[in-house]
Amino acid sequence: MKISQLLYKFSKADCHEHLKAWQDVFIGKRSFDFDHTLKHLTSIYRKMTTAYNKCLESKDNLGCNSNIAVGAPTTLCAKSGHCPGALLQDNVIGNNKAYYIPNHSTANKILEFSSLKNVENNETAADKKYQLPFTFSTGSAIVSDNHLYCVKYSTFELVKFNMETSSVVVTKALPQAGIDPCKEYTYKLSCWPNQIDLAQDKTGLWAIYATPQSGGKIVLSKLNPDDLSVNVTYHTDIVKNKVGHAFMRCGKLYTTNQYSSPVVLNHIFDPITGITKSVSILLYASTTYYVDYNPRTQKLYAWITKNKHTQATFSILQLHTA
Numbered sequence: 001m002k003i004s005q006l007l008y009k010f011s012k013a014d015c016h017e018h019l020k021a022w023q024d025v026f027i028g029k030r031s032f033d034f035d036h037t038l039k040h041l042t043s044i045y046r047k048m049t050t051a052y053n054k055c056l057e058s059k060d061n062l063g064c065n066s067n068i069a070v071g072a073p074t075t076l077c078a079k080s081g082h083c084p085g086a087l088l089q090d091n092v093i094g095n096n097k098a099y100y101i102p103n104h105s106t107a108n109k110i111l112e113f114s115s116l117k118n119v120e121n122n123e124t125a126a127d128k129k130y131q132l133p134f135t136f137s138t139g140s141a142i143v144s145d146n147h148l149y150c151v152k153y154s155t156f157e158l159v160k161f162n163m164e165t166s167s168v169v170v171t172k173a174l175p176q177a178g179i180d181p182c183k184e185y186t187y188k189l190s191c192w193p194n195q196i197d198l199a200q201d202k203t204g205l206w207a208i209y210a211t212p213q214s215g216g217k218i219v220l221s222k223l224n225p226d227d228l229s230v231n232v233t234y235h236t237d238i239v240k241n242k243v244g245h246a247f248m249r250c251g252k253l254y255t256t257n258q259y260s261s262p263v264v265l266n267h268i269f270d271p272i273t274g275i276t277k278s279v280s281i282l283l284y285a286s287t288t289y290y291v292d293y294n295p296r297t298q299k300l301y302a303w304i305t306k307n308k309h310t311q312a313t314f315s316i317l318q319l320h321t322a
Helices: 003-012 016-026 038-059
Strands: 068-075 086-088 098-101 106-113 128-137 142-144 147-151 157-162 167-173 197-201 204-210 217-223 230-239 246-249 252-256 263-270 275-284 288-294 299-304 310-318
Touching: 068 275, 068 299, 086 288, 086 299, 128 147, 128 157, 142 197, 147 197, 197 246, 197 288, 204 246, 217 252, 230 252, 230 263, 230 275, 246 288, 252 288, 275 288, 275 299, 275 310
Parallel strands: none
Antiparallel strands: 068 310, 086 098, 098 106, 106 128, 142 147, 147 157, 157 167, 197 204, 204 217, 217 230, 246 252, 252 263, 263 275, 288 299, 299 310
């Protein structure tokens, strides 16, 4: 990459202090031996790359440390008070829009609201409704860059749906996945259609599933978001129907213990090292469904059932060790 391109990346990342320091170098405000040799420019580039990466790390106020706690839930659906299903926000585009799927297990419509605080189980209150030409598994869905990614109900088919044009962009089969809802391919909830789960974190788009060959243990496949093809696959030692749900955060797989109370995060799997770490991080004291992580807001989203069925978000708190 050219140094000019890196300077542009600094500005796009809004890293003003780092950018100014390096601009000062180039306009001579700091003492600098401006020797245009290849070795010298390479050194500048390496230092700038390090500074840029540190800038991005500082902007991610949580970082990727797995030493975390989960904050108290912020509950939604204040008016209707009964909102089963799944809650989503765009994982990439920085707007306040919220997307609510008002169905327990399968759906063919999504309600759009201008913000989380406006979410209700009421079509007339929605700013927009998306009617899809197929039925999908409620818990499989994510929204990224104005596209819905989901799994067609009771099939191997992954779908990318353009929400601006209300059209299917691409479908792709994941035939190795087991899809019998009453066998070991689902999470620990009898016969619900969430055999293939989609997730996204800062490292990319993922499919979480199990196969006959894996003996029901979770398999992770990193997907190409353009055509939904599989880039790389990792095998875990976590039995899928012994966990409640799973999500990806910072390139690692997190699972919950169960749907009933209390719900804790119980495993963290690192696909790079192949190591599974057992943890016990309290998520919520009561039944929790469809737990997912948004890498942009750095929050967990879930359907909780204490007192009444409603949607909630949870902040992730970074714990610092001495």
